[in-house]
Amino acid sequence: MASRLRLFAAGPTPGADGNSDPNPGISGKAAAGEREGGAKRPEPPRREVTDLGGGSEVVHLQRFVDREKAWEWFDYLDKTIPWNRPELRVFGRTAQPRDVCYVADEGLPDLKYSGHQPHAHSWDEFPVLKDILKAVHEALPGSCFNSLLLNRYKTGADYVSWHADDEPLYGPTPEIASVSFGCERDFVLRKKPTKSQAASGSGEAARKRLKLAAPQQQHSFFLKHGSLLVMRGYTQRDWQHSVPKRAKASSPRINLTFRHVLT
Numbered sequence: 039m040a041s042r043l044r045l046f047a048a049g050p051t052p053g054a055d056g057n058s059d060p061n062p063g064i065s066g067k068a069a070a071g072e073r074e075g076g077a078k079r080p081e082p083p084r085r086e087v088t089d090l091g092g093g094s095e096v097v098h099l100q101r102f103v104d105r106e107k108a109w110e111w112f113d114y115l116d117k118t119i120p121w122n123r124p125e126l127r128v129f130g131r132t133a134q135p136r137d138v139c140y141v142a143d144e145g146l147p148d149l150k151y152s153g154h155q156p157h158a159h160s161w162d163e164f165p166v167l168k169d170i171l172k173a174v175h176e177a178l179p180g181s182c183f184n185s186l187l188l189n190r191y192k193t194g195a196d197y198v199s200w201h202a203d204d205e206p207l208y209g210p211t212p213e214i215a216s217v218s219f220g221c222e223r224d225f226v227l228r229k230k231p232t233k234s235q236a237a238s239g240s241g242e243a244a245r246k247r248l249k250l251a252a253p254q255q256q257h258s259f260f261l262k263h264g265s266l267l268v269m270r271g272y273t274q275r276d277w278q279h280s281v282p283k284r285a286k287a288s289s290p291r292i293n294l295t296f297r298h299v300l301t
């Protein structure tokens with residue numbers, strides 16, 4: 039059967055704010071990741087770039103891969119990946135409930151994050167991951183990912199709290215490409231307080247002050263089934279991101295974050 043994969047690497051760049059939804063009619067139900075139903079609508083190629091300032095940028099392709107192919111990949115990943123649910127710690131707290139798995143090229147330095155050192159599986163174990171990696175590389179010319187962190191959120195009670203992927207093994211300006219399947223969830227970015235702001239109070243207090251003073255210090259993206267979101271430049275140094283709990287998100291979501299480990 040001919041592949042129905044359609045990639046939208048070269049769509050127009052509409053402007054600074056990438057948060058506008060080209061399909062505002064999508065209901066909460068559809069947003070929860072329902073598979074079929076409803077009228078088929080044309081899927082316009084669209085590449086939204088959000089300039090976060092200070093050399094940080096987010097690129098968002100809501101229709102990176104078509105729904106049917108995205109569900110095929112979701113089902114494969116859901117059934118085939120050897121998911122495990124480690125105890126992850128962020129800022130001294132044990133939390134972060136979600137299933138994870140790690141895949142990487144052979145011979146890379148070990149990844150350690152949130153107090154967890156995952157076993158690195160080989161790409162050869164999961165041929166579909168190679169297909170997805172190829173699609174991501176085609177969508178992002180010049181990219182060269184050699185590792186992948188997979189997350190599965192079984193319900194809206196699973197989440198990732200505020201953090202940055204600023205491990206030294208990714209270097210100072212990593213490009214991180216995040217592909218989402220299944221239940222649609224919010225992805226939120228907030229500015230880290232500067233050193234002097236943090237020094238003048240607790241980090242959290244500084245953030246509260248910042249938020250009051252500057253609402254542009256937070257950006258929210260709605261990650262749809264089959265979408266691709268890319269963080270670039272100094273995003274990991276200067277911003278934190280999270281996928282908050284959502285009581286209404288009742289179905290599973292799978293997220294793949296492709297990264298380049300420096301060698």
Ligand SMILES: O=C(O)CCC(=O)C(=O)O
Nearest residue numbers: 187189198216281293295
């Ligand atoms: O699930 C997501 O969209 C984000 C995952 C994430 O933040 C991470 O793996 O570091």
